[in-house]
Amino acid sequence: METTESLLLIALLIGLSALFSMAELSVAASRRLRLRQLLDQGDRRAQAVMNVQDEPGDYFTVIQIGQNTVAILAGLVGEGAFSPAMGSLLNLLGVDPLASERWGWVLSFLLVTSLFILVADLLPKRLGMAAPERVAVNVVMPMQYFATVFKPVVWFFKRLTDLLSHLLGLPERRDDKVTPDDILAMAQAGAEAGVLAGAEHQVIENVIELDTRLVTTSMTGRERIVHFLLDDSEVLIRARIAQYPHSTYLVCDGGIDQVLGYVDSKHLLNRVLNAQPISLKAEGLINKVLIVPDRLTLSEMLSQFRHAHEDFAVIVNEYSLVVGIITINDVMNTVMGELVAPLDEEQIVRRDENSWLIDGTTAIPDVMRALDLWALPHQEEYDTLAGFLMVMLRRIPRKTDAVEWSGFRFEVMDVDNFKIDQVLVSRIDPAASPQSQPVA
Incomplete structure (x- = not known):
């Protein structure tokens, strides 16, 4: 094969490999909500992408067949395309002919491999991650064409894959259910990106918590x-x-x-x-x-x-x-x-960067959110900050009683007829042991 033909063939193989890489990652990363929006806007290709997500077997089978076939052909063609040129270059540099032939093959292998890693893998996958829905709707039809052409081979490997998945107990379809944790994570990401205001983020969290707050x-x-x-x-x-x-x-x-x-x-x-x-x-x-x-x-x-x-x-x-x-x-x-609560009814008042004055009746989710805590001990046994102190102290708290937990000190400031009115929460050594320490 002539060098020019080999180079053209390598370019074609790199293009095919890039197409397979984009097709694989973009469909997997595409969000159903965004695809439905595209479908509502009249782009019927979005429905094809969602169908693939529901039944991904044939689609990903043809991608894997294509990627492996391209990789094998690239190795065969690449060695013949660049080895002579690399050997001649090394000869011109004064390298021994036997050594130049051996090192020419090594340099040819490294060059072809580098081209495939950069142009056929990294760049297409980055594009597929940056705009997954846009890429997916453009590549789904060519991939379905390949699936039709190689249908017998695809059917054979898909059945083998289904058998192995069944033996290993793997699910056949991906779970697209949106959980409350998913919504909270998206809201958090939106708040960090500046898309959601702090108060709006708080409202979303509060709505999700309606199912857990008593x-x-x-x-x-x-x-x-x-x-x-x-x-x-x-x-x-x-x-x-x-x-x-x-x-x-x-x-x-x-x-x-x-x-x-x-x-x-x-x-x-x-x-x-x-x-x-x-x-x-x-x-x-x-x-x-x-x-x-x-x-x-x-x-x-x-x-x-x-x-x-x-x-x-x-x-x-x-x-x-x-x-x-x-x-x-x-x-x-x-x-x-806080969108509707008057300032004089705030249950959590931040005094400075490391201390808070909190009402004893404040709900535990609000306390944890204010202090940026993920969990408190025995959390299923109480609903309020006062309950937390009672459980930790194992008695009715008195004024100046305190509990230290996970870098915070919870000190009772005011008790009225056995009711804890105010608790001063102070940040102590962040490296402190996350074990409760009642303090008399």
Whole structure:
């Protein structure tokens, strides 16, 4: 074969190898969401790429056959194309003829190999990774043509591959399910790239957490519930409304754990405007209240609100004792976070670069996010920062009690009637052992 013909053949083989490399990586890296967008825009080739992703056997089989065939031909042609030229060059440099022939073959091999690595492998794969969907829709049709031409060979190797995959227990199709972790990872990447603002990133994380956060992390605690007793006088009801203006009030009989229902403040106002006495025993004034267990997630709570056509619920524990109340606004505030929370209601206040003042009722996911922690010990046993301290200390914390964990010191600053109000979290030695150390 003439040198010119050999060089042209090598160029053709390099082009084919580059095509196979781009076809392999671009289809594997193509995102289904982006392909669907291309399909909606009228590019039917996107559907062919998605079909390949669903049934990749024939496609990748023909690519592997092509790549290996090209590699073998390149070795045969390359040695004959460049060895004489390299030998002659070495002769001109004064190298012994026998040595120049041997080293000419080595240099020819290195040159052909380098060309294939650079032009037929690295550059095409980089292009396939940089714009996978664009490349995939352009190469999928040529690859399907090759699959048709070499169909008998493809069928044979595909069946052998299917047999080996079955014996090894490997899946036949890739799993394209998008998990919450995938969404969080994409949101994090978007925030780091500047595509998402910090508040928008936070909202996405909060929405995903609705399936894991319990209602107790967003409720109004038992000690803060403003409620009426059935026998309360009109003077007492008026005074309590003036002191604690709310849209809804719980009504109980004898104690907060004996819930009768709730009364809407607009109905009380209507009685005042009509010069009627305010009596909780008036017929039709008390509404039936939605009662839910304290182990519901916020996502389940939203479903309960939707099915019951209510926006207010009482949360009880396994002993039927009231632990708090929750409204649909509480759930929405959890989702929106700092976008709607007034500054005076912030539960986490960053004092400086290495310290935070945190409310004891703050939900653990919020604490972990603020401190950039991946996990806390015995995390399934508590929902709030106060619960974390109780579990770690194995008793009711007192003022100045502290726990050290993973480079942070959690110190109780204020306790009110056994309730932890404020906790000072300080960053200590980052190299400290990640074992809890209760400090008296």
